[in-house]
Amino acid sequence: MTYIAKPKLHHPKLPTNKLGFTHRDYEGAVSTLCAGCGHDSISAAIVQACFELDLPPHRIAKLSGIGCSSKTPTYFLGASHGFNSVHGRMPSVLTGANLANRDLIYLGVSGDGDSASIGLGQFAHSIRRGVNMVYIVENNGVYGLTKGQFSATADKGSKNKRGVMNTDSSIDMVSMALQFGASFVARSFSGDKDQLVPLLKAAIAHDGAAFLDVISPCVAFNNHLGSTKSFDFVREHNEAVNRLDFITTREPIRVDYQPGTVEVVTQHDGSVLRLRKVAADYDVHNRIAAMNYLQERGAAGEVVTGLLYLDAEAHDLHGYLNTVEKPFNELGEAELIPGSESLERFNQSLR
Amino acid sequence: MPKPIAAVNDFVVKFANVNGSGSASANQLFAKAILRMGVPVASRNIFPSNIQGLPTWFEVRISEAGHLGRRGGVDLMVAMNPQTWDQDVKSVEPGGYLFYDSTKPMPLARFRDDIQIIGMPLTEICNRQYTDARQRQLFKNIIYIGALSALLDMDMAAIETLIGEQFKGKDKLIQPNLQALHMGRDYALAHLSCPLGISVRRSDAVGDRIYLEGNSAAALGALYGGATVCAWYPITPSSSLAEAFARHCRRYRVDAATGRNRFAIIQAEDELASIGMVIGAAWNGARAFTATSGPGISLMQEFLGLAYFAEIPAVIFDVQRGGPSTGMPTRTQQADILSCAYASHGDTKHVLLFPEDPRECFEMGALAFDLADRLQTPIFVMLDLDIGMNEWLCEPLRWDEARRMDRGKVMTAADLEAGKEFGRYLDVDGDGIPYRTYPGTHPARGAFFTRGTTKNRHARYSEEGADYVDNMQRLLKKFDTAKTLVPKPVARPAKQPTGHGVLYFGSTTPAMHEALDALEAQGIHLDGLRLRGFPFGQEVLDFVASHEQVFVVEQNRDAQLRTLLLSEAGFDAAKLTPVLHYDGTPITERFISHAIAERLRALNVTPLRKTI
Ligand SMILES: Cc1ncc(C[n+]2csc(CCOP(=O)(O)OP(=O)(O)O)c2C)c(N)n1
Ligand code: SF4
Ligand SMILES: [Mg+2]
Numbered sequence: 001m002t003y004i005a006k007p008k009l010h011h012p013k014l015p016t017n018k019l020g021f022t023h024r025d026y027e028g029a030v031s032t033l034c035a036g037c038g039h040d041s042i043s044a045a046i047v048q049a050c051f052e053l054d055l056p057p058h059r060i061a062k063l064s065g066i067g068c069s070s071k072t073p074t075y076f077l078g079a080s081h082g083f084n085s086v087h088g089r090m091p092s093v094l095t096g097a098n099l100a101n102r103d104l105i106y107l108g109v110s111g112d113g114d115s116a117s118i119g120l121g122q123f124a125h126s127i128r129r130g131v132n133m134v135y136i137v138e139n140n141g142v143y144g145l146t147k148g149q150f151s152a153t154a155d156k157g158s159k160n161k162r163g164v165m166n167t168d169s170s171i172d173m174v175s176m177a178l179q180f181g182a183s184f185v186a187r188s189f190s191g192d193k194d195q196l197v198p199l200l201k202a203a204i205a206h207d208g209a210a211f212l213d214v215i216s217p218c219v220a221f222n223n224h225l226g227s228t229k230s231f232d233f234v235r236e237h238n239e240a241v242n243r244l245d246f247i248t249t250r251e252p253i254r255v256d257y258q259p260g261t262v263e264v265v266t267q268h269d270g271s272v273l274r275l276r277k278v279a280a281d282y283d284v285h286n287r288i289a290a291m292n293y294l295q296e297r298g299a300a301g302e303v304v305t306g307l308l309y310l311d312a313e314a315h316d317l318h319g320y321l322n323t324v325e326k327p328f329n330e331l332g333e334a335e336l337i338p339g340s341e342s343l344e345r346f347n348q349s350l351r
Numbered sequence: 352m353p354k355p356i357a358a359v360n361d362f363v364v365k366f367a368n369v370n371g372s373g374s375a376s377a378n379q380l381f382a383k384a385i386l387r388m389g390v391p392v393a394s395r396n397i398f399p400s401n402i403q404g405l406p407t408w409f410e411v412r413i414s415e416a417g418h419l420g421r422r423g424g425v426d427l428m429v430a431m432n433p434q435t436w437d438q439d440v441k442s443v444e445p446g447g448y449l450f451y452d453s454t455k456p457m458p459l460a461r462f463r464d465d466i467q468i469i470g471m472p473l474t475e476i477c478n479r480q481y482t483d484a485r486q487r488q489l490f491k492n493i494i495y496i497g498a499l500s501a502l503l504d505m506d507m508a509a510i511e512t513l514i515g516e517q518f519k520g521k522d523k524l525i526q527p528n529l530q531a532l533h534m535g536r537d538y539a540l541a542h543l544s545c546p547l548g549i550s551v552r553r554s555d556a557v558g559d560r561i562y563l564e565g566n567s568a569a570a571l572g573a574l575y576g577g578a579t580v581c582a583w584y585p586i587t588p589s590s591s592l593a594e595a596f597a598r599h600c601r602r603y604r605v606d607a608a609t610g611r612n613r614f615a616i617i618q619a620e621d622e623l624a625s626i627g628m629v630i631g632a633a634w635n636g637a638r639a640f641t642a643t644s645g646p647g648i649s650l651m652q653e654f655l656g657l658a659y660f661a662e663i664p665a666v667i668f669d670v671q672r673g674g675p676s677t678g679m680p681t682r683t684q685q686a687d688i689l690s691c692a693y694a695s696h697g698d699t700k701h702v703l704l705f706p707e708d709p710r711e712c713f714e715m716g717a718l719a720f721d722l723a724d725r726l727q728t729p730i731f732v733m734l735d736l737d738i739g740m741n742e743w744l745c746e747p748l749r750w751d752e753a754r755r756m757d758r759g760k761v762m763t764a765a766d767l768e769a770g771k772e773f774g775r776y777l778d779v780d781g782d783g784i785p786y787r788t789y790p791g792t793h794p795a796r797g798a799f800f801t802r803g804t805t806k807n808r809h810a811r812y813s814e815e816g817a818d819y820v821d822n823m824q825r826l827l828k829k830f831d832t833a834k835t836l837v838p839k840p841v842a843r844p845a846k847q848p849t850g851h852g853v854l855y856f857g858s859t860t861p862a863m864h865e866a867l868d869a870l871e872a873q874g875i876h877l878d879g880l881r882l883r884g885f886p887f888g889q890e891v892l893d894f895v896a897s898h899e900q901v902f903v904v905e906q907n908r909d910a911q912l913r914t915l916l917l918s919e920a921g922f923d924a925a926k927l928t929p930v931l932h933y934d935g936t937p938i939t940e941r942f943i944s945h946a947i948a949e950r951l952r953a954l955n956v957t958p959l960r961k962t963i
Contacts (some may be wrong), residue, residue, distance in 0.1 A: 081790030081801040092624040096631025328579040329636030347747040350561035
């Protein structure tokens with residue numbers, strides 16, 4: 001199995017964004033995932049979001065753990081540096097990378113096995129620290145790459161392909177992210193690009209720990225009757241609390257909505273989120289209410305999606321650590337090394 | 352009754368205390384006062400794995416000759432802990448001295464008749480003077496230091512100055528401490544026969560040397576080495592390294608204009624996360640390190656393999672200690688050699704550095720970052736508890752102003768723009784070291800995907816066997832390059848030609864050097880070679896080849912360095928004789944001399960008597 005580079009010849013009529021890039025400039029190598037795998041749709045959504053945001057691809061770093069989901073960074077943003085690390089440990093690698101250079105955009109891509117089982121600890125702590133990143137879990141309820149074992153997000157009572165029932169309680173990543181202090185929390189579905197792309201764009205624009213749980217059916221091992229992560233099940237039970245329009249600062253806001261049904265939120269970087277409310281009483285700024293809502297609707301068998309929580313005034317780890325503006329990887333001797341005179345004074349204090 | 356030991360500036364004092372009683376700073380005061388008198392000391396803490404209530408010892412070796420290793424044996428025991436009384440009394444050399452609190456009478460059977468007994472009613476004196484319980488306890492320590500100053504004929508001015516320095520800013524405390532000090536001294540002068548047969552005399556044998564802990568020195572080395580990211584998880588005996596880094600950073604790395612930090616220190620959730628952060632930061636072009644001990648090294652194994660295969664710089668300070676769990680772990684060992692040298696799954700080998708003292712902790716602490724960037728691989732700085740957590744007398748730290756960071760082979764935006772060929776795992780220079788780029792460097796060139804082993808020279812995904820083998824061979828070549836870059840061993844030739852040699856490293860060094868002198872005095876001559884790094888260079892091979900018998904002195908049970916020598920250099924096992932000390936206390940001169948002399952006797956080697 002070797003890498004297949006996509007031909008870079010552009011169709012002359014391909015639309016370009018403000019940087020002059022076409023959609024193709026945001027793509028990666030040809031995917032080697034199963035045809036129809038939800039993960040490929042998420043890759044496509046990432047490509048579209050980055051294209052539409054006019055991001056220079058090389059200013060994005062994409063990091064992942066291990067799994068089918070974690071393989072996907074090879075299949076998008078071919079001009080970005082990528083890091084396929086070890087199983088469940090993407091968050092620590094991303095945290096370190098972010099500390100070294102605060103100026104890049106960090107996409108962390110993970111799976112439900114990667115983040116809810118082996119990597120639950122790192123997931124939790126990276127969120128707690130408020131690392132400025134977009135943390136995407138491509139959630140299929142199974143271990144795809146190791147061929148279909150239950151993961152920790154599989155619902156209790158759901159069945160695997162051979163009909164065996166899962167008896168362990170499931171972990172709800174979104175509830176966890178809320179509990180751990182994520183300042184942007186959303187859930188979406190790989191089959192709903194219209195919902196997913198704006199959420200990705202808003203998450204990228206967010207300064208702080210943005211967490212996205214994307215239900216992403218595994219067609220090989222978890223798309224059957226009895227699964228709660230199948231295309232059919234999610235389509236039937238998907239309950240969006242809102243629909244999001246993401247507007248960059250450059251675009252004027254068109255007012256074409258009924259009063260009371262839309263909320264406009266401006267983030268730190270000036271980007272504007274226009275939330276069209278579906279659940280009229282849902283408040284995206286109330287962490288505790290969000291957790292309660294998720295518990296209630298989850299118990300009723302609904303898959304709640306949309307932008308679930310947002311703290312538009314969030315801070316990130318660099319803010320907490322009070323680090324300098326200049327990326328660490330650009331600091332030189334003069335900024336880092338105190339020199340021989342200081343050392344002599346240090347010596348003197350030890351005599 | 353043996354004659355009382357008589358010695359000036361050459362004896363061992365051991366304090367037996369209860370942990371948490373405030374004795375540590377008083378004992379440190381004692382050691383520092385002797386240094387201020389110009390007499391070298393080597394001091395070592397032996398402490399339990401708890402915060403309060405268990406026995407703790409502080410050993411001070413006073414040696415005008417400058418022997419800084421442990422000698423073995425105790426000449427004056429300051430027995431302040433009833434719990435350990437019997438073993439403390441037993442450890443005194445015949446003719447030695449026992450100083451104790453005589454407030455409560457002790458049955459005669461619990462003394463020895465071959466040592467000098469010096470009783471002083473410390474508790475009684477304290478209770479008379481102080482009403483507050485905490486004061487009684489704290490000042491008791493200062494009072495016995497006062498008494499010792501009289502018994503050992505020490506310079507009061509030196510102690511008084513130190514007390515002044517210690518409480519600078521808390522000036523209220525100076526007078527009461529001086530008062531307690533004098534109370535002890537006056538009592539001893541009036542009631543005890545002063546001085547003892549052992550005493551301290553002012554000298555000038557300390558020179559400009561400094562007295563500091565290896566952990567603090569290593570942390571400063573990291574700072575001078577340009578480290579900006581430190582991720583760590585608390586574990587004795589390495590925690591004080593990360594804490595020292597934080598202290599040094601607050602002093603030297605805060606931007607004066609903005610008050611913002613040119614460093615980031617993360618107390619991670621565990622050692623897996625610590626090393627993951629280090630790898631992420633280094634991948635992205637910052638200099639990053641972690642500090643840990645054996646159990647942490649165990650947890651980091653998977654990531655260390657990734658760093659080796661993906662060729663990412665990382666610096667790991669391993670402050671070694673005894674095995675798992677708690678207890679022995681607060682004792683010293685050199686027992687992580689193999690778990691670091693061969694850390695992780697798959698075919699891996701790593702670069703190790705072995706500092707001999709805090710000065711070298713500083714130097715190697717800084718050097719490690721240059722090596723990590725140059726070789727694009729993890730570098731382990733192998734301290735141990737003895738060096739890391741004890742203050743050692745060592746040469747002052749020095750920094751060459753002209754020195755620049757060696758960031759290794761990094762392609763810049765200009766290089767890429769100029770059209771230089773970039774392949775992440777291409778060996779363009781023939782030294783096995785490829786070029787890398789930092790993420791975000793160039794809009795169209797130089798981006799690559801980092802993964803473990805499954806790749807070709809251009810970092811593209813490949814499961815081809817040939818690509819794998821090609822890469823693994825290049826990694827071996829890189830390891831050969833490392834042999835030329837790690838610090839060279841230091842020879843200590845015998846005074847006359849000999850077929851016997853000894854290899855040693857790290858904190859063993861001062862005891863080893865003293866043992867070499869002692870053996871020489873017995874007519875046993877050995878060439879010494881102090882190893883400073885792994886992989887072993889040509890000098891090590893030549894040394895072993897040019898001797899019939901080589902001793903390998905280590906502080907672990909399994910002769911780990913010897914195993915490494917056998918497996919990496921293919922030496923004849925019979926030629927390398929292990930000398931192993933691993934009870935958790937630092938190795939002593941007496942242990943080494945005895946072990947080597949015994950082995951040689953068993954090998955029927957007749958010492959060449961010195962012709963007088
Ligand atoms: C330390 C370790 N243990 C086990 C594995 C094997 N492994 C590879 S992927 C995987 C599960 C991946 O599941 P998930 O994160 O849900 O990704 P998916 O394939 O479902 O997208 C496992 C257990 C591994 N790579 N490393
Ligand atoms: S096994 Fe499942 S998760 Fe993996 S590629 Fe196939 S469909 Fe996707
Ligand atoms: Mg999965």
